[in-house]
Amino acid sequence: MFKFVMPEVIFGSGSIHQVGESCARLGARNVLIVTDKGVTDAGWAAYAEKSCREAGLSSILYANVSINPTASEAEECAQRYLDHECDALIGIGGGSAIDTAKAAAILATNGGHLRNYEGVDRISKPLPPLVMVSTTAGSGSEVSQFSIIVDTERQIKMTIVSKSLVPDIAIIDPDVLATKSARLTASTGLDVLTHAIESFVSVAATPLTDVHAKNALKLSTQFLRPSVASRYNKEAKEMMAMASLHAGLAFSNAILGAVHAMAHSIGGRYPFLHGDINAVLLPHVMEFNALAVPVKFKEMAELMGEDVRTLCTAAASEKAIRHVRKLAVDIGAPLTLSEMGFEESAIPAISEIALLDACMITNPRDISAEEVTLLLQRAL
């Protein structure tokens, strides 16, 4: 038996115009718009404000979200929501802005500290209407039941999972992606690929999540290169936005694996781009996991466009792993943790925290502290 949840989705060129109307449809009158500096500079925050105004709503802006948002940012954001007596939230940006909006929604209605909600299904009171606008084709947070927030005291990323965190409406407008740099396109695109692969081999995968994971895998391996190559390739942007949507639906319902568990742990201590960490760890974790789910690895190689008809599962898995490595090289992603500034001395602490992450539970192969350490050493 399985469960599957998703928000109402509005997808396509120009869909960002619907953000105000979407809030109005959910009964909002006074909306808090949560975003970051990059999105504000690109003009999208002003766009959302205008859309609210046109729908007859008032709005307030919170634009202080950082790359790896912290609990204190969420608290500040929740305070802004309460001070202005808001009744709905828009998150507009990548995973950082959307996760902050979700976390602020928890605090504004359920009170306390975010630590109280860490883990699975710990939110009791209903959240206000949430309308999320994705500007990155990466995090999938606009459709997921996840919020990832840094606890600076403990230097970890808290994984909060709850059905209440599935937004009411997710807006995905590929036009918005044209304002992303090639660097960010590569990083978020490899996050999409990682979501697709980890959810496909997750122990919680279902026939319905598999459908989405497979589509995400196929689209991202096909369209990530051209999407990085040119900001004006409209088809590639649209297909990457679609890949991100499929990947988000897959991992929201099938959860993830060891790559994300380790990436959350590293991201709690280092200000690296989440997609970059995933890109480095992914092939190493694939090598480790292949023997747990050989048939799915062969299927993945096939979805990537490899001809594996005459190959055994082990040889086909090799092809899938090599395919992922080659893709990361081609689009200029970092290939080692060291080049990003990761220090070997951090490994013991990082391993310990990674083992406790909610995403580790659904990794297809059992994993020990020693094995996590070994994988991090290989990725150095």
Add this chain to the structure above:
Amino acid sequence: MFKFVMPEVIFGSGSIHQVGESCARLGARNVLIVTDKGVTDAGWAAYAEKSCREAGLSSILYANVSINPTASEAEECAQRYLDHECDALIGIGGGSAIDTAKAAAILATNGGHLRNYEGVDRISKPLPPLVMVSTTAGSGSEVSQFSIIVDTERQIKMTIVSKSLVPDIAIIDPDVLATKSARLTASTGLDVLTHAIESFVSVAATPLTDVHAKNALKLSTQFLRPSVASRYNKEAKEMMAMASLHAGLAFSNAILGAVHAMAHSIGGRYPFLHGDINAVLLPHVMEFNALAVPVKFKEMAELMGEDVRTLCTAAASEKAIRHVRKLAVDIGAPLTLSEMGFEESAIPAISEIALLDACMITNPRDISAEEVTLLLQRAL
């Protein structure tokens, strides 16, 4: 730009046990259970009552739903809801029971006559929590934004389409399908196939509905025969339940076409099984539609397992149409309207009403009154 909506889905063996808890989770205390005699006799209504009791909820039963439910049944059902001060509805059964529960929910909260809500997006006030349990692997109503109710005065089936009609939770338990007769399995299974095909070629199809339509097409052509052959083939039942889910998600968001427009018109006047009417009309409408969407027809043939690599689209379309005819013959579905008791003299009136059905708008080929008449004559 497109929109996509679906309820939370609980799928799998034993999921019917979750019905009471699902209502409780939505805040219900006193539930109206809407069903028909067949489902009650099979023991599933008592099951739902027990599940409510165990979740601490009280419940009332309305078990008078007919094969093609009427507006007066929906009114009676709404009255029962109001008299007993219910606060949520469970629909348990095929499309008939679920559509009646939806229609009763409209009347109980929005008042007036169902005619006021005919067409698209005419429901203004929010509906009470709706938990739907599908027992047929056919209608897809448990996940759709449709309710189809007979207006006996006008002798038509009213098509009511609204996002408000998407249930909160859909429960699909393949175990329940073992209590269906081979006759009903064939009829509802061909309804699934028709949903898959019509939504795939609909003018409102999107990349997301295509994913679901393709899965529905593949699964139903593969598993309908064994599902009809034995009530104990668990895999076939489960795959047909999955096919029905995919088909429901596809057509709820892409709408349908000429087969359903005509079937609604015929079903308003004759007490035939909806799936039987579809089964007869489908190949005729496919022949008519093929030239509008040749590439999608070739893709369909391929999904059915036909080798069409060396064929042009026209020849591949022929294969798809022949495949559908053969399937209907193999599982003993009716092949003509006459053998069900349809009279030629009804054609003019049936054509006229079919042209006005909401499903006709999304048929991929423009269609005139003369062409509808011609198709009905061919299907006689």
